[in-house]
Amino acid sequence: MNQQAPNKEITSKSITRREDDYSQWYNDLVIKGGLADYSAVRGCMVIRPYGFAIWEKMQSALDKMFKDTGHSNAYFPLFIPKSFLSREAAHVEGFAKECAVVTHYRLKTSADGKEVVVDPEAKLEEELIVRPTSETIIWNSYKSWIRSYRDLPILINQWANIVRWEMRTRLFLRTTEFLWQEGHTAHATRDEAMEEATKMLHVYAQFAEEWMGVPVIKGVKSANERFAGAEETFCIEALVQDGKAIQAGTSHFLGQNFARAFDVTFTNKENQVDFVWATSWGVSTRLIGTLIMAHSDDNGLVLPPKLAPIQVVIVPIAKNEEQLKLIDEKALLIKSSLEAKGITVKYDNDDKQKPGWKFAEYEMKGIPIRIAIGPRDLQNNSVEVARRDTLSKSIVSLDGLSETVAGLLEEIQQNIYARALAFREQHITPVDSYDQFKKLLDEKGGFMSAHWDGTTETELAIKEETKATIRCIPLNNPNEEGKCIYSGKPSKQRVLFARAY
């Protein structure tokens, strides 16, 4: 391949640059990339077809991984009786402040006939909560499904929407309503449940790294950051380009908390009655936000080939209709040869836009590979192949093009992962004093690896003063004697702090 230097002249006219305003850059990509739109409802977004296509690709990869690990899909109600939520003390404590509540079931025309009002006659006996998560409604069902160890384990996942009435929202990263999957499993033993929770954590990590091209740190949350109602919360933490951490997925070991709250018992092999052990785990459309912030640049989205709704776009360059006809012929052959390799291809011979416009447009949409084919190529039996991740262009022979492209897609997938990994590695900084901690947090960002005395008081004090939180205690964290950067008390290991989304 005849490599050419990336064209430095390429800059978008309509996307805010990262260095100018990172938040605005992110919003521009989401809106102008056609992923999502604001809606008439505060805090709720419209996921547009292109954005939803990414979600569908995520879903299908994850769904297969869940099925491969023995899980089945099911569906539980959107509404949860208010009393259910309060059964588990920590759980209600954690979610009460952000629940949408249904109080009535009917509207009527107002007295003056001009508008529709809530019918006060139609007040619900017991209010319903729009699910912020489904542990309670699901464990209520599990109670009636479980009698004996023979009924266990139950390994269920559901794809659903949930509502958390957030104060402040950001497209994909935090919206009032969002889409996710939530796995809810029931087990006969503590060990088995713990094994399930960690197994699904590994599934998430594998998905993030292999599909999204986003390296993640697997870890366990501090008590303060733990899920409401869990005994242990595992997480995968990613780092994005502005140096902030983002929790990309969580898996919870729930102990017997929900079994106790919903009185779910079973008879074990020793003929003794015991409470059931539980896990729950989830990832959401937030992954799309993570994906965007991990890889994209000032020209637009950069999507990993494995999740890109369109992997290759072919753009014809023709001066007239006769030429276009000849190019069409060749391009359609290329298209089908690529499709035969399982590659998703769009051939854009729409003559309403110029090639230059299309180049910019598909760059903004993050399509991994662009093939341009014009009269020169017809003569030379070649095409121009441009890759989105490096913005480099090459002239490639038509012979063996589909193999070349398939290989290039793989290379791009690897490259964006490698790039993100290198960035992440450069942004895990060991720090040994609180001054250094604060300085580097501001100047460099990323994860600060620091000693911590293990108390919530210290964690909260650091959060209060610096906005940084403990993102996780990495799994297999090496023991290392040291002193807490804040309190000076003895510490056995370093933990990862960062400012986070």
Added chain:
RNA sequence: CGGGGUGUAGCGCAGUUGGCUAGCGCGCCACGUUCGGGACGUGGAGGCCGAUGGUUCGAGUCCAUUCACCCCGACCA
């Protein structure tokens, strides 16, 4: 819930101390020339100036009220 913004054409915006027919860029429509990095020319269509109420001979502009959304914080996946 606090602080800050913004509401004028599909999108982005301008609109002076109140003044007559509300503009500009992009996009859209038609025709022509173009087409290897967001083409150009000519012509054209498109407005309840967020809503309500006031002041005034006259309001996009001043006053009051109100609604909505965005951004920054506290809270959170």
